[in-house]
Amino acid sequence: MHRYTLRSSVQVPLPKMDTLSLDLDAALARRTSLRKPAVKPAPALRHIWVVTGPAGCGKSSVASYLAQSLDLPYIEGDDYHPPENVKKMSDGIPLTDEDRWGWLDTLRQKASDELESGAMGCVVTCSALKRRYRDFIRQVGQAEIGIVVRFVYLRADVELLIQRVKARQGHFMKDDMVRSQFIALEEPDSSEPDVVSVDVSESLMEVQKNALREIKARMCE
Template identity: 35%
Template sequence: MSQPLSVPESHPRPALIVVMGVSGSGKSTVGAALAKAISRPFIDGDDLHPKSNVEKMSRGQPLTDEDRFPWLAIIRSTAERVCAEQAHSGEVKEGDRPAAVVVCSSLKKIYRDILRGQHAASTKMPAEEDTSEKHPSGAHLPASPALQTYFVFLDGTENLLMDRMSARKGHFMKASMLKSQLATLERPGEGEDGVARIDIDATPEEVEGAVRKAVKDMVGM
């Protein structure tokens, strides 16, 4: 098994910036805008689900934590590879910080810890799962400690989230599913470093501005 590229010491420690929150919080829009603002790659975490998860979801079966753990490890490893490729290809200048912006709901603390590169033993890819075709270049390899993870938590009241979801015509997410997500959500606490909470009860421009400021203060970008 090949090892992932590492970021040269001439660059600062690479950053994984995760835009998190329940459905309706605006993760995809905010994440794409942030990636554009800091000129770094944007990754939709849902695009990295292994085949077994995709097949399960297509049958209408909810994913378990055991399904999600390897997927979260894939997200982190993919971000590591993307950051290393930036440095080696010259996409970021020497001395600049490689980074990737990822959208992932990250509702539970253990999910966030896996994205931080912790709980490696519980994120082992099942032996029968072959992800080499979908995730080339060792994207599913165990995470290294090189990547530093930050979270932008898009937070809003249930009424606000429901109003926003109701305005999204044809969206699959139903009211009961939002309630389930809110019940699952373990709000980042004071003991979690590298988390910025952003109140989404504002205009899109104000939210994006607040996110941009938080990332600049927290990540230095």
Template identity: 45%
Template sequence: MGVSGCGKSTVGEELADKLSIPFMEGDKLHPASNVEKMAAGMPLTDDDRWPWLDLVGAQLHKGFEAGGIVISCSALKKSYRERLRDACGGPLAFVYLEGSEALLTERMGARTGHFMPLSLLKTQLATLEVPTSEPSVVTVSIDATPDEITENALKGLSAL
């Protein structure tokens, strides 16, 4: 979990591979209206996010019942994470990918083909409620290679 550009998809895929469980890209669960809104540079509201979070939660529940899943999801607010915890039906851990605004700006500016414009980074950072005091959260700095980030996430998860 984390703001756009932090590496949720890349790290999520690697984590799932190393854990031998499926990976799901949470952005693919957004309704078209959410994607269009973000692509137009408009931030999502809670009302926009609730149906999407419910879809993510349903996939977490299915994944839990099937033996595990990794899903990339911004989960920016504590209330979003609580909704996902309630939907999962079992233990749920979050890997919070933490980075400076400068590093996130650099990464978002360098990527191509993604619907999320750089202009929304500031609104995501303003919305973010840092989860470090919550249970079952592993915080990992993104100021490293994807392999190092994944290894740090795995170490943190194994310590839970």
């Protein structure tokens, strides 16, 4: 008869309860972290800066300075008036809303084209005398993709602007048109927080520097 010897099974020590708890907590933490949605970085802001104000306030001089300082494309609004608008203004006839809508739409499209081509923003000159004109331009903004429209309103009294327009050479805008623009003007107020107001009674250099400083202060807002 064969004899069999029963060997005792190897005793494997069980893990302590506090170790199991730590392992379970770690596993839960890993699973929870995997469920968290990735946080998308906010899109970089791209600004369309619209330099506004009546004739003679210095829109072109200020806007070209801002565009050069910020390394942005510059759109001169006067270049996009249709011939019939230019003729009316040359003859001293104020433009109507109907005259302006197509022009405003062209400027809005030009600004969009610059951003679609890869520009980080642009500077546009446009009188934008009335609130509804500014609201129309605002429609090109798209907050969800970081496109922001803001205005630089160049503020001055009518007599100063008449003097400046009289001194111009070769421009279609005549000094008698300044008064008609002031009649049509709806100055921005606190209900338009996207408007930067800059006084233009100082020297051109001071006005340019003041406008640039105001813009830089708002570029990250």
